[in-house]
Structure formats: C-alpha cells, structure tokens
Amino acid sequence: MINEQIRDKEVRVIGEEGQQLGIMSSRDAMKLAKDAGLDLVKIAPTAKPPVCKIVDYGKFRYEQARREKEAKKKQKVIEVKELRLSPNIDTNDLNTKVNNARKFLEKGDKVKVTLRFRGREMAHMGASKHILDDFAENLKDIASVEKPPKLEGKSMSLVLAKNIK
Template identity: 75%
Template sequence: MINEQIRDREIRLIGENGEQLGVMPTKEAMRLAKEAELDLVKIAPTAKPPVCKIIDYGKYRYELVRKEKEAKKKQKVIEVKEVRLSPNIDVNDLNTKVSAARKFIQKGNKVKVTLRFRGREMAHVQSSRHILDDFAKELEDIAVVDKPAKM
C-alpha cells in the first residue's frame, strides 16, 4: 500500500536514507513524505505497528522487477530429451544411442528412453526388456533411473 491507501492510525517510519524515525501518526508521516516529494510505502503490514518507508515508489517497483528478471536469468531450465529404440536394435546401434544419451545427461538434461514396438513386435514385449536394462546399465555411472520401465 502507498500514500493514502495506508489506513493505520500509527506507523513505524523509516526515512529515505534508512534511518529510524520512530512511531508516529500516519498523517505526520504523510506530511514528511510530501515534503521530501517521495511516497510513503507500507513495507511490513503485519508488524505492530506496521512499518512504512519514505521512498520513490516508481524506482522501488523498477528495482523489484529488475531483481526478478535477474533471478529468472540465473535459473537453469532442464529439458527432457528423448532417445527412441526398437526391439531389434543391434549392439553398435545401441552404443550410439547410449553415447547420445550420455551427452544429453552431461549437458544437464534429462533423458527419456522409449522402446517402440510395431506390428508383430508387440508379441515379444517381455523378451525385449533386456534392451532397456542394458541401456540403464551403460549409463549407471553418470545417471540414475527416475522411473522404472512401463508399458
């Protein structure tokens, strides 16, 4: 809340340079803010009495937005990369897919491994489970399986 929106009878006031001005009536604090040509902003509304500060509100909002943008910039977005396998994959092809997954993991991304069955391959789902197990075994030195294999 700023300026006239503050309805409390008494507030604890902090000056524009950060000095404590003590507990005073809101009207007196408003007068001091107007003399300094700044705004009276409620900083801690839950305190007894509420804490208000004399600051330039536009500058204050600008600083908050800038801090939020800076925090957002430092966040790392984790992508989920997908590696597709088939049940009749050869050993060398599997090694190629493992090396691709290893690169993704080292860059900080997550890897989703999909074993795709087509047509008659659906009849041999259980015999192809070893492919996913081998894939996980190859990467166990740098990765952990989050979710076990499911149909």
C-alpha cells in the same frame, strides 16, 4: 501498496536512508513522505504493524526488477530430453542413442528414454525391458535412474538424471 492505498491505522516507518522512524499513523507517515517529495510504499504487509518505507516509487520498482532479473540469470532450467527406441533396435543404433543421452546429461538435462511398441511387438513387452536396463547400465558412470522402467500404454519409459557429486 503505495500512498493512499495504505489503509492501516498504524505502520512502522523506515526513512529514505534506511533509518527507523518508529510506529505512527499512516496519515502521519504519508505526510512525512509528501514533505520529502517521495512515496510511502508498504514493503512488509504481513508484519505487525505493517512496515512502510519512504522511497521514490519509480526507482524502487526499477531496483526490484533488476534484482529479479539477476536472480533469474543465476538459475538453471533443467530440460527433459526424450530419446525414442524400438524393441528391435540394433547394438550400434543403441550405442548412438547412448552417446546422445550422454551429451544431454553432461549439459545438465534429464533424459527420458522411451521404448515404443507397435503391432505384434505388443506381445513381447516384458522381453524388451532388458533394452532399457542395458541403456541405464551403459550410462551408470554419469547417470542414475530417477524413474525405473514403467509401462505406460504402448510404451515403456525410464528417466535418467546426472549423478550429483
């Protein structure tokens, strides 16, 4: 809230250089801001009494946007990459998928390994769980199982995440 939007009876006022001006009525604080040619901005509305600062509102907004942008730069977005397997996958194909998963994990992403069943493969779901177990075993040096193999409809999936050192 800025200037006339501030309707509180009393506010704690901070000056343009950061000095405490004390607790006063919002009308007096507004007058101080107008005399300085600046705006009165409420920066802590939940405090008792609310804290207002005398600043140039345009500059204040710009600085705030810059700080948010900097904070956003520093955070890493973790993606979940999905690898699909079938119950009759060959060893070499499985190794290729393991290598792809290793690359994803080294980049910092999580890997969801899905074993999809079609047609008659549905009758042997329990016997195919070992494929997911082998997959996790091959990657145990850099990854740990975040979600164990679970049957969801026509597929069984497991989530792997990079080990934190």
